[in-house]
Amino acid sequence: GAGVSQSPSNKVTEKGKDVELRCDPISGHTALYWYRQRLxxxxEFLIYFQGNSAPDKSGLPSDRFSAERTGESVSTLTIQRTQQEDSAVYLCASRLRVGxxxxxxxxxTRLLVL
Amino acid sequence: QKEVEQDPGPLSVPEGAIVSLNCTYSNSAFQYFMWYRQYSRKGPELLMYTYSSGNKEDGRFTAQVDKSSKYISLFIRDSQPSDSATYLCASHFPNTDKLIFGTGTRLQVFP
Incomplete structure (x- = not known):
């Protein structure tokens, strides 16, 4: 596709369950970011991937949050043992290159934790 | 104190009005400033990008940065109903590629 895609668009889960959110960046973009947007x-910056460098995880709010990226393609944000305060919109962004x-x-992805 | 502060609004104006959206920031090391527009249930899209102090104009939009007062503004001339959205200001953490955003100002332009 021409733009950044994310799936699922909406996710409702129960407190304590794990969730996986997926991001497909624009092809060829080396940088990928995850943000959280509460109502x-x-x-709020969460994590940043740039090429094959070690990711900048400084924004992850707790060790329940983790993210992976395969090369310069798909990224997955995982939230373990979800809490109600994790309810938010999780946004992914990509950029062609640093600078x-x-x-x-x-x-x-709109996440609602019940 | 948040590093980037923005009045959440909502701001409601008639079509054709001049809109002024504002942010303040606290970190004097910030040099790059951005305005993003976010329509409901969409991701933000970059509207304007400025470096250091001064003005930048693009069509009906003008971005202004005053580093002496740590104040950034976005002006929209001849506002249209299609301008109704949330406008987010942002800046880079110094020496990083991480953006820090304001809370966003919701703008409604009514016909």
Whole structure:
């Protein structure tokens, strides 16, 4: 596809369950970001992948959160033992290369933890 | 204090009005500033990108940065109903590629 895609678009889960969120970046984009957007709040940086470098995980809120990226393609954000405060929109963005200013965002995954 | 502060609105204006959206930031090391537009249930899209102080114009949109007061603004001229969206300001953490966002201002332009 032409843009960043994310799946699922919506996810409802029970507290304590694990969830996996998927991001397909724009082909050829070396940088990939995950953000969290809580209702009424700005985007919160979670993790950043750049090529084959070690990811910047400094924004992950707890060890229940992890993410992987296969080469310069798909990324998966995993939240283990979900809590109600994890309810948010999780946004993925990709960028062609470091220094190129535009991050292209996907539509997000809306996660609701009951 | 949040590093980037933004009035959440909502801001409601009639079609054709000039809109002023504003953010303040606390980290004097911030140099790059961005405005993103986010339609409902969509991801943000980059609208304007500026470096350091000054103005940048693109069609009906003007971005302004005043580093002396740590104030950034987005002006929309001849606003249209299609401009109704949430507008997020953002900046880079110094020496990183991580963006820090304001909370966003929801704008509604009514016909």
């Amino acid at each position: 009424g709040q700005g985007l 190129q200013e535009t991050q292209y965002f996907g539509p997000g």
